[in-house]
Amino acid sequence: MDGSSSYENGDVGSSDLQPQDADYSYLPSLLDELALLILARVPRSEYGKLCCVNKRYLALLKSYELSKIRRAIGIEEPSVFMLASGESRWWRFEHHFASFSKLPDLPSDQCFAAGDKESFCAGTHLLVSGKEIEGVVVWRYELDMKKWFKGPSMISPRCLFASVSCGDFACVAGGIGTGTGMEILNSAEKYTPENKSWNPLPKMNLRRKLCSGCYMDNKFYVIGGQNENGVDLTCGEFYDRDKNKWELIPDMLKDSPIPTSRSPPLVAVVKNELYSLDASSNKLKVYLKKSNSWKELGNVPVRADHSRGWGVAFKSLGDELLVIGGAWNSYTGQGMTIYTCCPDPNEEFLHWRCLGSGSNRMSHFVLNCSVMVV
Known part of the structure; x- marks a missing residue:
C-alpha cells in the first residue's frame, strides 16, 4: 500500500472513452450466452477496456448474470x-x-457521514447501513455501475446487528431496533441483489445485539452478543435453510473471555x-x-x-x-x-x-x- 497506483484517482477500469457501435457486420456475432461464458473468464481489471467495444458488451459486463456465471465456474x-x-x-x-x-x-447527509456505520457485501453490491436525519438507511454501491444508490431499507431497520455475505445474497439478524423503545431484536432478513429486495427469515431463538455473523456449512451463524438485559451471551445459533429454523448452540464461546465494552466477536x-x-x-x-x-x-x-x-x-x-x-x-x-x-x-x-x-x-x-x- 505504500506504492503508487494508476487507479488511485478513479475507479478501477474507469475510462473517459465511450462505447463504440462500429460496424462489425463482417464478423460473426456471438450469442449473448456464449459471450457471457467468455467474458466470465476475463479478469475484472480488464472490464474497463471491454466496455468500450460497443454498447452490447457494456450491457453484458454490467449484467448480474455475468457475476452468477463467474461464481458458478469458480472464477472469483x-x-x-x-x-x-x-x-x-x-x-x-x-x-x-x-x-x-x-x-x-457517498451522497448521504452529514449525520450519516459522521455517524457509526455497518457494512457487508452481497453479489456485486456493497451495502452500508447508518443513520441519516430521517432515520436508519441503507446505501449500496453497485460495482458494475460504479455508483452509489439509496435503499432499499431493511424491513426492520437496525444497528449493532450480525451480518454475513453468502455469495449472491446476504443476511442480517439481531441488533437494536430504531423505534422509540430501542428494542433488542431477534428478527432476521435476507438481501438479494438481483432484485434489490429484503425478505424476512424466521426469528432467532434469542434476542441479541453486538453479535457477529458468519457463513459455514451452508448455514448462517450468529454468535455472541448481549441479550435484552445486557447479559453477555456465550451461545450461538444457526439458520438451517432446509429446515427453515434456527438451531441453538450452547456455550459456543465458553472458552473466550468477554471484557466490558468489547467489540462484537471477531470471526x-x-x-x-x-x-x-x-x-x-x-x-x-x-x-x-x-x-x-x-x-x-x-x-x-x-x-x-x-x-x-x-x-x-x-x-x-x-x-x-x-x-x-x-x-x-x-x-x-x-x-x-x-x-x-x-x-x-x-x-x-x-x-x-x-x-x-x-x-x-x-x-x-x-x-x-x-x-x-x-
Missing part, C-alpha cells in the same frame, strides 16, 4: 472495501492490495473452518465443531487489544485470513499493517505474510471493512 476475485478513520471516501483494494482506488463520494470462515481473533489476548483460535471448543493458533501480528477489538478488520479473503490494524510493536496504535495467512487448523502456529503498511495513507483505525468476492 476478492476485493476489499474499507473506510478508515478520518477518511471521507471508501477505498477499494484488489490483487492482494497491489492496486487500489477510491470510490465516488471469519476460511475453507469452511471458523476462526476467531480474541481481542483480549490477540490470539487466533479455530473452532472445533465436534467438541464445541476452541484451539489456539498463536498470536496475530496486530494489536487487536488496543481498542478492545474495535478498529480492527478480521475477514476471510478467499482461502486466506486477512487482518488489518495497528502494528504489534506500536503501543500508541499508530501505523496500519496488513497481513494474510493460509490457516491450517492442524498447525500450532500460523505463518503470516505482511502485505504492507498504510501508515502514510490512512489511519490504523478501520471503521468499516467488507470483502466482495466476484
Whole structure:
C-alpha cells in the first residue's frame, strides 16, 4: 500500500472513452450466452477496456448474470472495501492490495457521514447501513455501475446487528431496533441483489445485539452478543435453510473471555473452518465443531487489544485470513499493517505474510471493512 497506483484517482477500469457501435457486420456475432461464458473468464481489471467495444458488451459486463456465471465456474476475485478513520471516501483494494482506488463520494447527509456505520457485501453490491436525519438507511454501491444508490431499507431497520455475505445474497439478524423503545431484536432478513429486495427469515431463538455473523456449512451463524438485559451471551445459533429454523448452540464461546465494552466477536470462515481473533489476548483460535471448543493458533501480528477489538478488520479473503490494524510493536496504535495467512487448523502456529503498511495513507483505525468476492 505504500506504492503508487494508476487507479488511485478513479475507479478501477474507469475510462473517459465511450462505447463504440462500429460496424462489425463482417464478423460473426456471438450469442449473448456464449459471450457471457467468455467474458466470465476475463479478469475484472480488464472490464474497463471491454466496455468500450460497443454498447452490447457494456450491457453484458454490467449484467448480474455475468457475476452468477463467474461464481458458478469458480472464477472469483476478492476485493476489499474499507473506510478508515478520518477518511471521507471508501477505498477499494484488489490483487492482494497491489492496486487500489477510491470510490465516488457517498451522497448521504452529514449525520450519516459522521455517524457509526455497518457494512457487508452481497453479489456485486456493497451495502452500508447508518443513520441519516430521517432515520436508519441503507446505501449500496453497485460495482458494475460504479455508483452509489439509496435503499432499499431493511424491513426492520437496525444497528449493532450480525451480518454475513453468502455469495449472491446476504443476511442480517439481531441488533437494536430504531423505534422509540430501542428494542433488542431477534428478527432476521435476507438481501438479494438481483432484485434489490429484503425478505424476512424466521426469528432467532434469542434476542441479541453486538453479535457477529458468519457463513459455514451452508448455514448462517450468529454468535455472541448481549441479550435484552445486557447479559453477555456465550451461545450461538444457526439458520438451517432446509429446515427453515434456527438451531441453538450452547456455550459456543465458553472458552473466550468477554471484557466490558468489547467489540462484537471477531470471526471469519476460511475453507469452511471458523476462526476467531480474541481481542483480549490477540490470539487466533479455530473452532472445533465436534467438541464445541476452541484451539489456539498463536498470536496475530496486530494489536487487536488496543481498542478492545474495535478498529480492527478480521475477514476471510478467499482461502486466506486477512487482518488489518495497528502494528504489534506500536503501543500508541499508530501505523496500519496488513497481513494474510493460509490457516491450517492442524498447525500450532500460523505463518503470516505482511502485505504492507498504510501508515502514510490512512489511519490504523478501520471503521468499516467488507470483502466482495466476484
